[in-house]
Amino acid sequence: MEALSGFISLILAGFQTPTLGFLLGGMFMAAMGSRLNIPDQVYKFIIFVLLMKIGLRGGMEIRNANLAELLLPAFFAVLIGVIIVFIGKIALARLPGIRPVDAIATAGLFGAVSASTFAAAMLHLDDVGMEYEAWVSALYPFMDIPALVLAIVLGRLATQKEELKSTHKHKRKEVNIREIVIDSLQGSALSALILGLLLGLLTKPEPVYESFYNPMFRGFLSILMIIMGIEAWQRLSELRRVAHWYAVYAAIAPLLHGGIAFGFGIIAHHLTGFSPGGVVLLAILAASSSDISGPPTLRAGIPSANPSAFIGSSTSIGTPICIAIGIPLFTELATIVF
Amino acid sequence: MKHHATLISIMTEKVFEEEILEVLEQEGAKGYTIFEGGGNGSFHLHPAQHLSMVDEFRIVKIEVIVLDPNMADRIATRLMEEYFEDQPGIVSLSDVKVFRQQKF
Numbered sequence: 001m002e003a004l005s006g007f008i009s010l011i012l013a014g015f016q017t018p019t020l021g022f023l024l025g026g027m028f029m030a031a032m033g034s035r036l037n038i039p040d041q042v043y044k045f046i047i048f049v050l051l052m053k054i055g056l057r058g059g060m061e062i063r064n065a066n067l068a069e070l071l072l073p074a075f076f077a078v079l080i081g082v083i084i085v086f087i088g089k090i091a092l093a094r095l096p097g098i099r100p101v102d103a104i105a106t107a108g109l110f111g112a113v114s115a116s117t118f119a120a121a122m123l124h125l126d127d128v129g130m131e132y133e134a135w136v137s138a139l140y141p142f143m144d145i146p147a148l149v150l151a152i153v154l155g156r157l158a159t160q161k162e163e164l165k166s167t168h169k170h171k172r173k174e175v176n177i178r179e180i181v182i183d184s185l186q187g188s189a190l191s192a193l194i195l196g197l198l199l200g201l202l203t204k205p206e207p208v209y210e211s212f213y214n215p216m217f218r219g220f221l222s223i224l225m226i227i228m229g230i231e232a233w234q235r236l237s238e239l240r241r242v243a244h245w246y247a248v249y250a251a252i253a254p255l256l257h258g259g260i261a262f263g264f265g266i267i268a269h270h271l272t273g274f275s276p277g278g279v280v281l282l283a284i285l286a287a288s289s290s291d292i293s294g295p296p297t298l299r300a301g302i303p304s305a306n307p308s309a310f311i312g313s314s315t316s317i318g319t320p321i322c323i324a325i326g327i328p329l330f331t332e333l334a335t336i337v338f
Numbered sequence: 339m340k341h342h343a344t345l346i347s348i349m350t351e352k353v354f355e356e357e358i359l360e361v362l363e364q365e366g367a368k369g370y371t372i373f374e375g376g377g378n379g380s381f382h383l384h385p386a387q388h389l390s391m392v393d394e395f396r397i398v399k400i401e402v403i404v405l406d407p408n409m410a411d412r413i414a415t416r417l418m419e420e421y422f423e424d425q426p427g428i429v430s431l432s433d434v435k436v437f438r439q440q441k442f
Contacts, residue, residue: 040393159424296394299353303425307395 003336010328017127018222019120020324026229027320036230043227046220047292048192050119053213055196056205058137063201065135072272073282076264077139080286081147084111084257088249089154097243100158105298105305106246108151109314110253112290113144115189116224117319121284121327123221125277128331132277136285140193143285145184148294149177152301159304180301189293225323228291232316239312246309250289250317254326258287262330266337276338280330287326289314340435343442344410346402348417349377350427353394358417362402365413368442373399403434405442 014020029036062070088107093100118140125132156175184190199205239246265279274282295311348358355372362370377397404410414429421427436442 296353299351299394303354303421 003332007329007332010332011325014324014328017124018218019123019225019327022222022225023229023232023320023323026226026231027233028229029226030230030233038223038227038230043224044188046224046227047115047189049213049216049220050224051115051189051192052196052199053209053217054115054119054122054137055193055198056200056209056213057134059197059200059202060206060209061134061200062138062197065133069133069272069274070135070138072268073136073139073265073274073278074142076261076268077142077282077285078146080257080261080264080282081111081143081145082150083260084253084286085147085150085154087256088151088253092245092249095243095245095249098245099306101155101162101302101305102242102309104151104155104158105302106249106310106313108148108155108298108302109294109310110250110257110289110318111143111147111151112294113140113285114288114291114314114319114322115140115193115293116221116228116291117288117322117327118281118284119217119221120225120323121281123218124327124331125280130277130280130331130334132275132281136278136281137193138197139282139285141185141190144190144290144294145181148184148297148301149180151298152180153177155298155302155305159302162304180297183300184293184297187293187297228315228319231291232320235312235316238308239316242306242309242312246313247317250313251321254287254289254318254322255329258283258322258326258330261286262333269338276334279338280334283330284322284327287322287330289318289322291315291319339437341405341437341439343403343405343434343436344407345432345434346404346410346413347430347432348400348402348427349429350398350400350422350425351394352396352398354421354425354427355398355400357421358400361416361420362400362413365409365416367402367404367409367413370400370402373401375399403436403442405436405439 015024085104085107088110089104092098092107093103118137153175185194262279262283265274265282268274269276269279291314295307298305298310299307350358352374359370375397410431414431417427417429422429
């Protein structure tokens with residue numbers, strides 16, 4: 001009971017943090033029909049700086065880390081990405097009014113990772129003073145890429161099945177896994193993260209990290225949250241046009257996926273001493289759904305899937321739930337379990 | 339001075355742009371122009387002015403002018419068969435008159 005009331009007060013306090021408070025502020029402005037407009041170039045730059053910061057810190061820490069410790073969480077990250085897509089394929093695709101292709105694409109997006117949510121989680125852990133391995137950011141591609149690749153492969157199979165039922169056939173492109181992996185790695189989000197990791201690992205970026213990237217992090221994230229809030233509200237109208245089950249899935253999935261990852265995190269904690277903060281970040285990687293880099297990859301990979309379904313679910317419900325409930329929930333859970 | 343030619347207009351999302359340009363090049367088109375914009379259709383709403391985190395979903399219009407009407411037909415047919423069965427896109431052909439023939 002005490003844990004529950006503690007958790008509720010934690011969520012209430014969360015509404016006033018720059019992260020969630022600003023996200024809700026953005027939603028509110030969009031709901032009021034505000035024409036507040038932050039140029040595309042600005043948020044792209046913000047995402048770049050945030051991912052560089054996360055990458056740099058991860059890279060600097062990997063220099064002194066025992067890389068063997070990274071192996072098990074990385075393996076779990078791949079496994080979780082795959083499990084999330086299969087959950088979507090099995091559960092969401094069976095619900096009424098939902099096309100299997102759309103369900104698979106949505107699950108792919110929920111298996112993929114949101115850089116902004118991850119950044120918000122790191123900041124939250126810093127604020128509550130929970131230690132974590134900064135190299136957890138290196139786990140990002142291990143969950144992101146397998147989820148997207150698997151969703152695209154399953155999506156193509158589902159499209160082919162739909163076509164076999166109809167008599168009509170046409171030429172089809174082959175699924176090229178190598179191409180999807182390269183395309184994800186070349187995307188702007190993963191490129192920035194990998195660049196940060198490499199620079200952190202191979203150069204000595206401490207002066208610029210301490211004077212620029214680290215101090216800018218919090219402010220930039222708050223602006224990004226306003227943008228995410230506006231985007232979330234705008235996408236909500238699109239989500240209304242597709243089956244309501246997407247909204248149900250998008251509300252439950254972040255917590256379910258995070259819970260599964262939390263379980264794997266506990267195993268890693270016992271086997272290799274993965275830190276409690278690391279377990280929380282692994283859970284958030286799983287709970288988050290991609291808003292920026294995942295959608296175009298899926299769109300190109302499964303052109304027949306309806307983007308209103310998968311982007312609407314992720315951006316307008318999945319991400320706000322993950323930030324408002326997921327981050328404080330898994331942090332609180334970690335203080336109880338460990 | 340004036341020569342008959344065919345204008346091929348292709349409307350699709352930016353995310354598919356690269357594949358379509360590949361077809362144009364394979365079929366021997368000498369050049370093309372790309373316009374970005376917004377719009378609405380059966381597939382997806384594309385608000386041009388709204389803040390959009392994913393600019394790959396913007397609408398693009400690719401225009402190509404070719405002298406050879408058979409080449410225009412070939413390009414249109416390939417695009418319809420290989421892409422626009424299951425992804426959003428519109429192809430239209432129109433007769434136009436061009437001046438500097440050597441450019442096309």
